[in-house]
Amino acid sequence: MEPNIFTLPSKTTIRQPVEAPKTAAQKAARATAEEFEAVFLADILKNMSVGLDTDGPFGGGHAEEMYKGLLNEQIANSISRNGGIGLSDAVYREILKTQEAGQ
Known part of the structure; x- marks a missing residue:
């Protein structure tokens, strides 16, 4: 059976282990990649809460x-430290490739 555009690849092809x-240098690169992912996720969380009403007795x-911004940053840091969405793995691999090419 030929795959079509609606067939998702298996999880192993989407997220490769690092x-x-x-x-x-590798530890610094990993920390930088996780920080990048956290900043990206914080921006996503900020955009998700743009239209929410905060009226009420405590709002x-x-x-x-x-x-709200601080909470978004902490949630994003927590997500990134605990496996994230895979963005930090990809960024980490690219940083390592760039470092190897420069040597």
Whole structure:
């Protein structure tokens, strides 16, 4: 049976395992990749909550807007540290390729 545009590839082809960093440069690259993913996820979470009403007895105000951003950042950091969405793995591999090409 020939695959069509509606057939999803298996999980192994979507997310390839990445070996644990060993050197200081690899650890720095991994931390940078996870930070990039966290910033990306924080922006996604911010955009998801743009149209939400915050009226009610405990809603609204300047403080809520400030803390909503902080909460989004913490949620994004937590997601990224606990496996993320796979973006940090791809970024990490690209950083390593770039470092190897420069040596």
